[in-house]
Amino acid sequence: MFWTLASFILVTALxxxxxxxxxxxxxxxxxxxxxxxxxxxxxxxxxxxxxxxNLSAEQLVGRNGQGYAAGMTAMGWESMCPxxxxxxxxxxxxxxxxxxxxxxxxxxxxxxxxATRVIVSAIFLVAYIVTMLPLVLYAGSVAMERxxxxxxxxxxxxxxAIAIMCVALGIIGGxxxxxxxxxxxxxxxxxNGVIFIIGAVILIxxxxxxxxxxxxxxxGVEIFSxxxxxHLNAIQPWDAQAPYIPWPMIILGCGINHVSxxxxxxxxxxxxxxxxxxxxxxxxxxxxxxxxxFCPVFLVAPGIIQFIRDGxxxxxxxxxxxxxxxxxxxxxxxxxxxxxxxxxxxSSFNSxxxxxxxxxxxxxxxxxxxxxxxxxxxxxIAKKFGIILCVLSIIIAPFLMYLSSGISxxxxxxxxxxxVPVLAIAVMGMLNTRVPNFAPKLTIVVHxxxxxxxxxxxPLHFLYFEFAAFVLDLLLMYICSRIAPRPEPFVxxxxxxxxxxxxxxxxxxxxLTFAVLIAxxxxxxxxxxxx
Numbered sequence: 001m002f003w004t005l006a007s008f009i010l011v012t013a014l015x016x017x018x019x020x021x022x023x024x025x026x027x028x029x030x031x032x033x034x035x036x037x038x039x040x041x042x043x044x045x046x047x048x049x050x051x052x053x054n055l056s057a058e059q060l061v062g063r064n065g066q067g068y069a070a071g072m073t074a075m076g077w078e079s080m081c082p083x084x085x086x087x088x089x090x091x092x093x094x095x096x097x098x099x100x101x102x103x104x105x106x107x108x109x110x111x112x113x114x115a116t117r118v119i120v121s122a123i124f125l126v127a128y129i130v131t132m133l134p135l136v137l138y139a140g141s142v143a144m145e146r147x148x149x150x151x152x153x154x155x156x157x158x159x160x161a162i163a164i165m166c167v168a169l170g171i172i173g174g175x176x177x178x179x180x181x182x183x184x185x186x187x188x189x190x191x192n193g194v195i196f197i198i199g200a201v202i203l204i205x206x207x208x209x210x211x212x213x214x215x216x217x218x219x220g221v222e223i224f225s226x227x228x229x230x231h232l233n234a235i236q237p238w239d240a241q242a243p244y245i246p247w248p249m250i251i252l253g254c255g256i257n258h259v260s261x262x263x264x265x266x267x268x269x270x271x272x273x274x275x276x277x278x279x280x281x282x283x284x285x286x287x288x289x290x291x292x293x294f295c296p297v298f299l300v301a302p303g304i305i306q307f308i309r310d311g312x313x314x315x316x317x318x319x320x321x322x323x324x325x326x327x328x329x330x331x332x333x334x335x336x337x338x339x340x341x342x343x344x345x346x347s348s349f350n351s352x353x354x355x356x357x358x359x360x361x362x363x364x365x366x367x368x369x370x371x372x373x374x375x376x377x378x379x380x381i382a383k384k385f386g387i388i389l390c391v392l393s394i395i396i397a398p399f400l401m402y403l404s405s406g407i408s409x410x411x412x413x414x415x416x417x418x419x420v421p422v423l424a425i426a427v428m429g430m431l432n433t434r435v436p437n438f439a440p441k442l443t444i445v446v447h448x449x450x451x452x453x454x455x456x457x458x459p460l461h462f463l464y465f466e467f468a469a470f471v472l473d474l475l476l477m478y479i480c481s482r483i484a485p486r487p488e489p490f491v492x493x494x495x496x497x498x499x500x501x502x503x504x505x506x507x508x509x510x511x512l513t514f515a516v517l518i519a520x521x522x523x524x525x526x527x528x529x530x531x
Contacts, residue, residue, distance in 0.1 A: 006335060041274040043503075046284025049271040049351070050085075051196070051291065056348030058139035059299060060200060060341070061321050062408030066243040067303025068312070068320035069406070071231030072524040074303075076245040076254045077408070078295035079520060082513045083251075084258035085289035088272065089282040089506065092263045095430060097278055100495040104266050104426070105363045111429040111490055113437045114367065119444065120422055121363035124266060127418045128356045131411060132267070133349065133393035137173075138400040139318075139407055140345030141165035146322035147338045163398040169342075170397075173349035174390040199340035201298045203333070204325060208305045211328045224301070225529055227308050233530025234521060239460065242409045246461050253463025256470050257412060260423035267355035277499040286509045293516045296524065318406055349393075356389055357382040413455070416466040421447035424473030432481050433489035439480035443473050 041049075059078075066074035101107045105124075109117035141162045145151060150161035206217065213220030225232070240246045245254065262268050275281035303317075306324040314320055329337055361382040373381070403410050424447070425440040447469050454465035522528055 006332075009335075010339075041271065041276060041280065041284075043275070043280040043283030043287070046271050046275055046281065047287045047291075048194075050268065050284060050288040056136060056139075056344045058135055058348065058407055058411065060344060061139045061143055061318050062406060062411070063295075063299040064303030064306075064321035064324075065318040065406055066408055067231075067300035068307045068314065069303075069317040070243040071228070071304055071307075072234040072296060072300055072530065073236045073240070073244045074300045074408075075234050075296035075520070075524065076250045077258075077412070078292060078299055079517060080251065080254040080258045081262070081292040081295070082289035082517055083255055084262040085285045085292070086510050086513070087259055088263045088269075089285040089289075090510075092269075092426075093272055093281050093285065094278060094500070094502075095492060096269070096273060097281070097498060097500060098492060098494055098496050100497045102273065103358055103363055104264050104269055104422075105359065108426065108429065108440070110493070112425075112435075112440055116425070116437070116440045117363055118367040119441065120425075121359045123418045123422070123444070125356055125359055125364065127414065128267070128352050129389060129392055130396070131414045132352045133356070133389060134396035134400060135407055135411055136345060136348040136352065137166045137169055137393055137397035138162065140169050140341065140349075141397065142318060142401075143322045143325070143341045144169070144338060144345075146319065146326055147334060147341070159398055159401065162401055166394050166397040169345055169349065170390050170394040173346045174353065174386060195336075195340050195343055199337050200344070201294075204302055204328075204337070205298050207328045208302050208324060212305050212308060220305075223308065224305060228304065229530055231304050231307060232524055232528075233526060234524040235526060235530065241461055242413075243406060244461075245463065249461060249463035249467065252467045253461070256420060256423070256467055257415060257463070260419040261415060264422045264426050265419060266359055267352045270355050270358060271351070275498065277501065279499070279501055279503045282503040282506050286503070286506055286513070290509055290513045290516075293513055293520060296520060353386055353389055357386045360385050413462050416451055416455075416462060416469070417448055420451075420466050420470050421473055424470055424477065428474060428477040428481075429490070430492075432478065433491070434481040434485040435477050435490075436480055436484050436486045438484075439477045442480065443476050446476060447473050 063074055063077065066077075096104075096107060099107055099110055101110070103121070105117040105121040108120055144165050145158075145161045150165060151158045154160045154164070209220030209224065210217050211220070212223050234245075234250075235247050236244045238246045238248055272281045272285060275284065302324055303320045306314075306320045309324070309327075314323070325337055326334070361378050365378075365381065400407065400410075421444045425443055428435050429440075450472060451465055451469040454468065455462055458465070524530055
């Protein structure tokens with residue numbers, strides 16, 4: 001335990017110190033400085049921040065848990081990320097930059113009206129408080145509790161152990177996001193990203209295959225490839241239920257889910273909006289998409305390896321990844337990996353917390369209070385609001401251990417309520433200049449009601465309902481544009497605060513990404529290892 005704790009403290013302290021050195025000169029007295037890092041983020045920093053925001057504790061724990069329970073079908077969630085990031089870089093970001101926005105709801109106000117901005121901001125805030133922030137804390141706490149055997153230290157009370165870890169992670173994550181601003185978050189994400197690649201992307205899969213092969217990496221690969229072929233088939237029947245993904249919903253369902261998550265979600269887009277120019281934004285997004293093609297190797301395969309090792313005895317499959325890590329790593333490396341997990345936890349928690357503070361201060365607060373405030377006053381309010389969010393998240397998080405569906409399934413089901421309709425109103429707002437201002441409010445209400453009814457009345461996978469509700473959203477907004485069109489067509493103002501020259505390598509990277517994506521699905525299908 002000594003070496004585990006010592007290596008964990010050393011790596012974590014080093015990341016914190018370097019982050020402080022890199023960000024101490026940032027002007028955080030202005031809105032752009034605090035919320036967008038002074039619009040100074042490079043493509044590499046954005047790449048690292050996007051990677052760590054996505055490849056977080058809930059992904060490592062939840063996705064490998066799905067791999068344990070359902071096999072390679074879980075790769076559908078991550079393999080659609082490159083499609084979403086490509087659309088982000090080539091379609092959404094140029095339009096957001098042209099308008100010079102700080103938040104996604106700010107764009108919606110420009111396209112529709114003030115009420116739409118406030119409604120969408122409020123929806124995201126509720127979602128962040130009730131689901132995303134507590135879920136990140138809980139997933140991270142599960143992993144850290146297993147690594148450090150906290151349950152044994154508190155007399156076998158697992159709920160108390162999880163609660164203690166939630167408090168510790170929430171306080172430390174809050175310090176980064178509340179008192180450091182976006183640049184501190186993004187910089188620590190980049191540093192943690194390097195550690196993450198070494199630990200979670202390389203070390204754990206390699207050691208897991210070696211453990212499976214009783215000391216031989218190649219033997220482990222052979223056993224993985226042949227022991228459970230059903231678990232290696234990502235193409236599932238059309239009527240499969242969660243955690244499986246029906247084959248029609250790999251693109252239609254997961255695709256819609258991911259495009260909404262990446263392209264209209266403030267906690268993701270805030271990193272990209274902080275870019276120094278369009279070139280760096282596209283570079284960060286597209287390089288992230290290229291790397292995320294390989295997610296099945298480290299976000300699903302370890303869960304399958306644990307399934308082979310223990311014969312599928314776990315009833316709480318979210319414990320598969322933490323159990324594997326504890327079993328295969330020696331004590332000093334266990335501490336290093338604890339630092340990897342800690343960085344992943346902080347990254348996601350910081351990202352969502354920083355975005356929540358931004359939404360409240362810049363979008364919601366002006367709607368509930370007409371008082372004119374300076375940038376310094378707004379930042380003080382944002383920090384106080386961040387502290388409140390930390391406390392609420394810490395209180396809610398431990399109770400997520402009673403979820404029966406697993407954390408990843410729960411998160412994706414909830415995202416269908418609030419993320420998908422926001423994507424619909426953003427896309428139609430860009431493509432149809434005649435959609436009237438009342439259409440997004442009507443669409444949000446109809447979407448939530450229809451999606452909720454389908455979820456509870458129809459015995460199909462929830463991704464069918466996300467797709468169906470999205471199509472209904474688009475159709476409803478189109479009908480509104482025909483029945484009561486906007487008097488004057490919407491014109492997107494050109495107020496770009498940065499250089500708009502695109503990245504010259506964007507198309508070669510996109511082509512390479514999609515070629516690898518197709519190859520990965522061929523490998524994990526009935527014509528490959530899933531035969």
